[in-house]
Amino acid sequence: MSETKVKNYEPSARDWPGDFDYENGQYQNKCVSCDSLFIGHKGRRTCKKCFDTANEIEALTARVRALQNTRDKDVLLSMTTSERDTIIRSLHQAYVSETGYDIKWDASRVFAWELFSLRFTKEDLILVIRWIKKQKRLGNPARELMFRSLISGWNALSSFEEDLQRAKADARIPRYAPGKADVLRATTRPDAPTPSTERKAGDVLKASDALAKFREWREQSGI
Ligand SMILES: [Zn+2]
Numbered sequence: 001m002s003e004t005k006v007k008n009y010e011p012s013a014r015d016w017p018g019d020f021d022y023e024n025g026q027y028q029n030k031c032v033s034c035d036s037l038f039i040g041h042k043g044r045r046t047c048k049k050c051f052d053t054a055n056e057i058e059a060l061t062a063r064v065r066a067l068q069n070t071r072d073k074d075v076l077l078s079m080t081t082s083e084r085d086t087i088i089r090s091l092h093q094a095y096v097s098e099t100g101y102d103i104k105w106d107a108s109r110v111f112a113w114e115l116f117s118l119r120f121t122k123e124d125l126i127l128v129i130r131w132i133k134k135q136k137r138l139g140n141p142a143r144e145l146m147f148r149s150l151i152s153g154w155n156a157l158s159s160f161e162e163d164l165q166r167a168k169a170d171a172r173i174p175r176y177a178p179g180k181a182d183v184l185r186a187t188t189r190p191d192a193p194t195p196s197t198e199r200k201a202g203d204v205l206k207a208s209d210a211l212a213k214f215r216e217w218r219e220q221s222g223i
Pocket of ligand 1 (some may be wrong): 014033035036046048049050051
């Protein structure tokens, strides 16, 4: 990083004019993100433009994460096109990676994902696909994972809703080793923990953890 005290200053959107009054506040630095020269405090690593963009990305990422888990109609209607696009693309990616069916992202699928995203989340999608795969492994009857039967076909979303209810019910059944239930009974505790809001709390933790990781990554890569 080259740093030289600036003699003849010409304003630029990449600069940090708020730094100028401080000691060492008017240096020419090279932005670690875009390689452009900018004027600001000697210790700065990024230009103002890259800094603002990173903040916008973080805000968008946080909002998309929150939107992915909401079924609130007003919130869904307030989504911007790019937020909705981000969400349905991530649904498609999750479908491809969970099923292994490398199908294209095309207009007819976009519309199907739009309808899907109004009723279900990416977590729902992953839960149901894994549940169906498990049923098949166990030899139980289950729906096909093909896009036309799982997502876009006639009645597909109603069937998805039913599968989701069953998958959620199965996920709530605790898996204890046979001896553990006896121990719990002997100590007069219930066999299974009561289903509560613990899942929701877990989701919140996951989301804030992801945001912390994002911040850490951003700091490491200097943007
Ligand atoms: Zn920059």
